[in-house]
Amino acid sequence: MTELRVVGQPLPRLDAKEKVQGQAVFAADVQLPGLLVGKFLTSPHAHAEILSIDTSAAEILPGVRAVITAADIPASAKYDAGSRFHAFLARRFVVFAGQPVAAVAADDLVTAESALELIRVDYRPLPVVRTPQEAIQPGCVAVALGEESFNSSAGSTPHTQVAAASQPEEAEAKGDESPNIANRVIFKYGDLAAAFAQSDVIVEQTYTVPVVHQGYIEPHAVTAHWDRPDHVTVWECVQGAFAARDLLAHTLGLSQSSITLNATEIGGGFGGKVEGIFAPIVVLLAKKARRPVKLVLTRREELVGSNPAPHSVIRLKSGARKDGRLTALEGEILVDAGAFPSGWIMNSMTVLLRNNYKFPAWRLEGLEVLTHKASIAAYRAPGGPNAAFAIECQLDEMARRLDLDPLQLRLQNLVEEGDSLTDLEPQVRVGGREVLNALAGHPAWTDPLPARYGDNGLLYGRGLALGSWEGGRGPASAIAILDGDGKFNIVLGTVDLSGSFTSLAQIAAEALGVSVEKIVIRKASPDYAPFAPMSAGSQTIFAMGAAVKEAALDLRAKLFRHAAKELQVSEDELGIDGEGIFVSSQPNQRRSFETLYQLGTEWFAEYGPLLGQGSAAQRQRAPGFAATIAEVAVDPATGQVRVTRLTTAQDVGRAINPLAVAGQLQGGSTQSVGIALWEEVMYDEQGRVCNPNLLDYRLPTAADLPLIETIIVEAPGGDGPYGAKLVGEPSIIPPVAAVANAVAAAIGARICDLPLTPERVWRVIAGRNNKV
Amino acid sequence: MDYKLKFSVNRQTVKLTIEPYLTLLEVLRDKLGLTGTKEGCGTGDCGACTVLVDGRPVCACLLLAAEAEGSEVTTVESLASNEKLHPLQEAFIAAGGLQCGFCTPGMLMSAVAFLTQNPEPGETDIRQALAGNLCRCTGYDKIVRAVQVAAREMAHD
Numbered sequence: 001m002t003e004l005r006v007v008g009q010p011l012p013r014l015d016a017k018e019k020v021q022g023q024a025v026f027a028a029d030v031q032l033p034g035l036l037v038g039k040f041l042t043s044p045h046a047h048a049e050i051l052s053i054d055t056s057a058a059e060i061l062p063g064v065r066a067v068i069t070a071a072d073i074p075a076s077a078k079y080d081a082g083s084r085f086h087a088f089l090a091r092r093f094v095v096f097a098g099q100p101v102a103a104v105a106a107d108d109l110v111t112a113e114s115a116l117e118l119i120r121v122d123y124r125p126l127p128v129v130r131t132p133q134e135a136i137q138p139g140c141v142a143v144a145l146g147e148e149s150f151n152s153s154a155g156s157t158p159h160t161q162v163a164a165a166s167q168p169e170e171a172e173a174k175g176d177e178s179p180n181i182a183n184r185v186i187f188k189y190g191d192l193a194a195a196f197a198q199s200d201v202i203v204e205q206t207y208t209v210p211v212v213h214q215g216y217i218e219p220h221a222v223t224a225h226w227d228r229p230d231h232v233t234v235w236e237c238v239q240g241a242f243a244a245r246d247l248l249a250h251t252l253g254l255s256q257s258s259i260t261l262n263a264t265e266i267g268g269g270f271g272g273k274v275e276g277i278f279a280p281i282v283v284l285l286a287k288k289a290r291r292p293v294k295l296v297l298t299r300r301e302e303l304v305g306s307n308p309a310p311h312s313v314i315r316l317k318s319g320a321r322k323d324g325r326l327t328a329l330e331g332e333i334l335v336d337a338g339a340f341p342s343g344w345i346m347n348s349m350t351v352l353l354r355n356n357y358k359f360p361a362w363r364l365e366g367l368e369v370l371t372h373k374a375s376i377a378a379y380r381a382p383g384g385p386n387a388a389f390a391i392e393c394q395l396d397e398m399a400r401r402l403d404l405d406p407l408q409l410r411l412q413n414l415v416e417e418g419d420s421l422t423d424l425e426p427q428v429r430v431g432g433r434e435v436l437n438a439l440a441g442h443p444a445w446t447d448p449l450p451a452r453y454g455d456n457g458l459l460y461g462r463g464l465a466l467g468s469w470e471g472g473r474g475p476a477s478a479i480a481i482l483d484g485d486g487k488f489n490i491v492l493g494t495v496d497l498s499g500s501f502t503s504l505a506q507i508a509a510e511a512l513g514v515s516v517e518k519i520v521i522r523k524a525s526p527d528y529a530p531f532a533p534m535s536a537g538s539q540t541i542f543a544m545g546a547a548v549k550e551a552a553l554d555l556r557a558k559l560f561r562h563a564a565k566e567l568q569v570s571e572d573e574l575g576i577d578g579e580g581i582f583v584s585s586q587p588n589q590r591r592s593f594e595t596l597y598q599l600g601t602e603w604f605a606e607y608g609p610l611l612g613q614g615s616a617a618q619r620q621r622a623p624g625f626a627a628t629i630a631e632v633a634v635d636p637a638t639g640q641v642r643v644t645r646l647t648t649a650q651d652v653g654r655a656i657n658p659l660a661v662a663g664q665l666q667g668g669s670t671q672s673v674g675i676a677l678w679e680e681v682m683y684d685e686q687g688r689v690c691n692p693n694l695l696d697y698r699l700p701t702a703a704d705l706p707l708i709e710t711i712i713v714e715a716p717g718g719d720g721p722y723g724a725k726l727v728g729e730p731s732i733i734p735p736v737a738a739v740a741n742a743v744a745a746a747i748g749a750r751i752c753d754l755p756l757t758p759e760r761v762w763r764v765i766a767g768r769n770n771k772v
Numbered sequence: 773m774d775y776k777l778k779f780s781v782n783r784q785t786v787k788l789t790i791e792p793y794l795t796l797l798e799v800l801r802d803k804l805g806l807t808g809t810k811e812g813c814g815t816g817d818c819g820a821c822t823v824l825v826d827g828r829p830v831c832a833c834l835l836l837a838a839e840a841e842g843s844e845v846t847t848v849e850s851l852a853s854n855e856k857l858h859p860l861q862e863a864f865i866a867a868g869g870l871q872c873g874f875c876t877p878g879m880l881m882s883a884v885a886f887l888t889q890n891p892e893p894g895e896t897d898i899r900q901a902l903a904g905n906l907c908r909c910t911g912y913d914k915i916v917r918a919v920q921v922a923a924r925e926m927a928h929d
Contacts, residue, residue, distance in 0.1 A: 012865045015873070020848075217872075265872075267873070268871075299818075666911035667908070693815055694815070699908065
C-alpha cells in the first residue's frame, strides 16, 4: 500500500477559526426580516383527554400573529397514531407531560409567552402509567393511541434503524398480556438448563439504568419561512437533512420538493436531533402567520419533552466453569420507550448482551413497553451503555468469584471472526482482542493501585469493561467538482457533527493526491446535494467517506484523461501534485488545475466540465470495539465517587484524523461517566419530570474528571475508506461499566442501579458497617 | 416603560432604548446582533452565555441589560484583534479544544478572565475555573490542555 500523506494527520478542524470567533451560524442565530417568535404550550398532564382548547383570547392579543392547534394540521397529512413524529401537537389525547398542545407566533417572546397563558385547555385527566413494571401488568391502561401503532413505522423512519443488526430468532405472542408491550424479541440457542447445570459459578443480578438525556448544549432550534408559493424554507439543527425533510413531508402532507431544508451548524446532537421533532410546529405557525417564525426550545422544554435515552431493567443470569469458560446466559430486558415505540433500541440492547462473549447457550428476551413519558430516541450507541452496564458487571463479578483476571476472562471468551453472534450470524474480523491487548500491558492496568483505605481514608478501586457497536453503513453519495481557483469542491448533504468535514477533506485530498488546503467542503441542502445518510450510527466517515473517496477518484481519473489528451501522453505517464497534472518524466510538462478548469468550461471547450461522482452502496459490517479502564476514589464518609484515572482504547480501523478521533473517545467516555455517576431524568408521581434544569440534571463538568488517556488501535476489517471503521459511538459503551466495576472493587460490594450517587454508595458502605 | 441604556460593548459605546425586562444576553444577541454569545439554558447553569462585564465573567442570561448600565461588556467577537486570534483561540484550535463549538465562546470568555487573574494555573485550578461552563462533546481534556498552552504562551508575551 502506498504511503498515506494526508490521511492519518492530526489536523485541527477546518471550521475551528470561525467557531472560536463566534461566527458559526447555529440554528438560533438565523435572522430574517419580519421574524416572529414561536412558542408552544405543553400539557401539564402525563395522560389526559383534551375536551376543548379555546385560543380566542390569545388570538386577539396585540402582537400575536398566529395560534395553532392540531386542528391546523392539513387534512392531506396522513396521521400515524403510533409515531412520535405525528404527535408534535396533541390531537384528542396527551400521552406525556410536556407534549405540545398548541403554539403561537408573536412579535416577541414576551407576547408569545403571554399568549400561551391566555389559551384555555380543558383536560380530563386519565390514569398515568408511570413505570415499565406497571405497564406490563395484564389489564393495565393502554398507552398507545391506536391499533395501527404497531403496524406503523414504529416511531422512526427506516433510516434511524442503523443499529438493528439482527432479526429475532423467535417472537412468541402470548395471550392475556399487557396492551403496553410494543415489541418483543427472543434470541435463544442451545440447552440452557443443561448449560447452567454444568456451571461451577452462576451470577444473577438485575441492573437498572434511568432515563438520561443526550445533553447537547444547544437546545433544538428551528426557523421556517414560506418564501415562495407552496414552498417553505427551514433552518434547523438536525443530524440528517434528508430525514428532517422527510419528517416534514410525512407529518404535514407536503412533497419533498416543496421543502428546502437547511441543516445549520449543530451544537451537539448525540442522537437526540436526528430528525428534528419540533419543526412541524414551526412550519405550521409560519404558514398561518404568513411570516417567518423561529422557535428555540428552553432547557426545561428540552429535558421535559424532547426524546431522551431509555430507562432499562436488565436481569441477567450467567454461568461459567472454574477455568473461566462461560457456559450460559439468560436475560430479560425491559425497555421503557415512553409513549411511542422505537423497537430497534430495545433490539439492539438485547443483541449486545451476548455479542461479545462465547456463551454456548443463551436465551435473551427483550420487551419494549410504553409508559406515559416523552418517548425515547437514540443517544450515542443507543442501548449500548445499558447493555454494557449489565453484561460487563456480570463478567466482572464472575471474575471475582472465580478469582480470575477480569481482562483475561474477557480475552478467553471473546467472540471473534467466525464465532456466532447473538442472532447466529458469524462475527466478522474485529479488533476486540487488539483493544484488550492494548490495555493488558498498559500502566493503567499494571500500575499498582494505592492501597485500599489509603492514608487519606479513601477507598480505591480499578475496573475494566469492553463494548462493541455495529453502527450505520450507508449508502451515501457525494460530488467532487474542480473550481476556477484550482480547488476541489466536495458537495455533500451530510451534517458535520463531530469534525467529520475535516476528515472527509483529508479523504478527498488523499484520493485526489493534493493537499487538504485544496479541498473545500460544500455542505448543501437536499435541494442541491445528492443523498446523504444522517450523521448517526458513526457512519459519516465510514460510509460518507467512502462516497467522497469515490467521487474524488472519479474526478482524478477525469483530470488524468483530459491532461493526457492535452499533453499527448498516456495517462499512466502522468503524476499529480499540489498545482496540477504533469508528465512524470518531465515534471515541467504540466497543466495546472486552473488550466484544466478552463479547458472544461470556456466557450468552445474541448472537454466537459470536470466533475466526479461517488455513489457508494452499503459498506460491509465493521463493528467498532472499545475498552476502558477506570480508577476511582470513594470517600466512605460521604459515598462520593471520584474518577481519578480514565483510559479508553478503541479500534477505529484507521484514524483518518487522530486528533478528532481522540476527541471522540474522550467525549464519549465522559458522557458514559455521566451515566455512571450523575445523570438521571426524574419523574414524580404524576409522571412529570421533576429535575428539568442543568443544576438538578447534572452533566459532568471540567472539575469532575481527570485527563482522559486515549489509545487508538488500528485493526483491519470492513471496507471503509483507507481502512476506517466507525468512530463516534463505541467509546460511550464501556466506561459506565468500568466505573461501576471500579466502585465495586473499591467498596467491596456491587451496586446495580445507576447512577452511583453518593447516597447509594454511602448506604452500601454504611450498611456493611452497621451504621444504618 | 422603556429604558435608555448606555454601556460599552467590545470597546464601543452603545446607546439604545430597550424594554427593561430584557437580559444582557437578549440585548447582545437580538438587539446588537452579537450572536457569538450562546444560550444553552437561560438559568445560569451551563455557562454558554458567559461574557465579561468589567473584566469579570458573567452569565449574560442572568443579568438584566439595565444592570450593565455604564459597564464595559466584552464578548467573544472582540477576542481577536486585527485578524490576529487571541492566544486562547489559537490554542483551542491547535489542541482540538472544541468540537461542536456551541460552548466555545463562553468557555473562552471564562478562560480569558481566569488567566488574567491566574497567569500560571495548575490543572486543578483550570478545571475549577471552567466548572461553570458545560461542554458535552470534548470531555474537557483538550480544553484544559489548550488553556495550559495558552497560559504558557501569554506568559511569554
